[in-house]
Amino acid sequence: MEKETLRIELESLSKNEEFARVAVAMFMSRMDPTIEEIDDVKTAVSEAVTNGIIHGYQGKEGIIYIEVTIEDRELTVVVKDSGTGIPDIKKAMEPMYTTDATGERSGMGFSFMEAFMDQVEVWSVPGVGTRVTMKKQIGR
């Protein structure tokens, strides 16, 4: 199979979280995934996009970039923002760690991405932005 790519640019608005995960689910449906695989990817995408909106842009304006690539049985989802960046990625990825002051966030965003995808890589530079790359084999 050839490599196919979907690119989306979204404004950093919480109402776009649903659109993002549904769009990725629609695109990956051509891989003939199971419902469970679709749910896994939707959850991981929702986590990454929500992080971009809450932490990357902190409620301010900005663009979230999503790039989804299908290559054979491998799905790659890249979620990027040009927001504040993460000073300590290792700490940010610890389960239950959150900088959110409302107390309503579980701090499990990265744990969820890791639980529902095969591979998660985070690149981030303070003041430049954050890029999360997630991979999953579909139809093992």
Added chain:
Amino acid sequence: MEEQTFRYEAKGQVLVIHMPKELDHHNCRNLRYETDLLLEENYITKIVFDFSKTVFMDSSGIGILLNRYKQMERSGGKTAIYGARAQILRVLAVGGIGKLVPQYDSKEAAIAG
């Protein structure tokens, strides 16, 4: 225009919260304020979460469940869940809620349990 995402139902000392179809950060925004208000105004000893209409949940749902669980624990109250389908059950398990909040098949069982 703001669409109401959570519906609340008081049954004696039990507060039933009907969860929205898509339980994400966007749809969780008002829950804390709304439940805090209801808990202040009513004597509630148990919160029952209805997931029967929910088809999607991410870690935002875990955050609000965990906080309501802690809130009820502090006041000696209980929490329960009913109607959760496969995706929701997996997310609850990964989020560690599976062990904290008992899950039931029906509203009646959740209220009684």
